[in-house]
Amino acid sequence: AGGQAQVQSLRERYSVCDEAEFSAVCHRPKGLERLMGQTNFSKKELQILYRGFKNECPSGAVNEETFKNIYSQFFPQGDTSMYAHFLFEAFDTHKSGSVSFEDFVLSLSIILRGSVTDKLNWAFNLYDLNKDGCITREEMTDIMHSIYDMMGKYTYPCMRDSAPQDHVERFFQKMDRNKDGVVTIDEFLETCQKDENIMQSMHMFDNVI
Template sequence: MKMCIRRKSCKRQLFKFAQHLLQFVTGTLSSESVDDEQVEVPIQHRPETIEQLEALTLFTRRELQMLYRGFKNDCPSGLLNEDTFKTVYASFFPQGDVTKYAHYLFIAFDRNQSGLVTFEDFIMGLSVLLRGPVEDKLSWTFNLYDINKDGFITKEEMLDVMKAIYDMMGKSINPNVKDVTLKQHVETFFQKMDKNQDCVVTVDEFIECCQKDDNMMKSMHIFDLAI
């Protein structure tokens, strides 16, 4: 019963965060009319044209205009830095430490590993996470776990991300999770994915394993809301 309550609390917290993230990106989706024929251009960074963004994402023209308006409100330069990204997380997980998980998430959005996320970076990631097919979502999640971006997930990388997730949730949600328990969970999870036992998980192994395991898929969907 206690575990069920903690899971429900976790889901509510993650759902609230997802709503907050959308408001952050969209500027609360203002109902004002949008007459601009082109996405407005910030001084420091020039985004792709709205036609190009429509072709690259699953958002409509109007949605892209509203999304960009919200993005520009928080990032007038057109570039999102990691400190601002972490501030969003910290406001919704006050009882946990968001530092590591927000860092891993930020570098997953930062396609060029430049230390800054452009509107294109953010909108393309958001398009996959909100509207992409399951396989694309799993590919994006694989990239999150692949911390050093070498195309493989190691057991150490998986453990680091899982620790970061529990740190973000805080002791009030996961009061009895010990390092040894978490390591055992990661060991079991990793061995199911590493079919050829070469001590690394490829994106194909990751996707195949997750799609075949109902419990893994449910777990992935819960954590997707945190993104």
């Protein structure tokens, strides 16, 4: 019984330390309670996420170079630099040149726990590279090349050089409903919500943590 009480006391102590540490560091985030209200993460999940974030970036914010270095570890067989650049810009919602813990969890909450519409809006923003409200062929071509570069040619030994462009053409045939050469958010949402495969993929990472 004494041992159990000691373990419980240690747990409570570390929980308090986690929360104090969370509030003291990380560019003074708006607070744990506030982030709980803004995201779909529990208090404990936010503490776990923050601990991992702080391990990778003790300063409390990630610049693009650090972000690229972290991301490259997940795809060692390919070149992740361009896709990581696009992803960083999607996470850096304030266009500050760095991603704070707050920026990170707000986007992560949408990707992992958001509604289908929220996820699709986030994906559209990622593909809309200049953030003007529509996706052009040029933007989609850049995205596709970055994805194929990231996956690495050895992953696709039979892949044709035209594969990224073919993917872009299929995307526009499906999404560009009025055939004006650009895909708007309304076209994107309408098409995706009618596509069973896309809708299923939206739930792939639900409750992954």
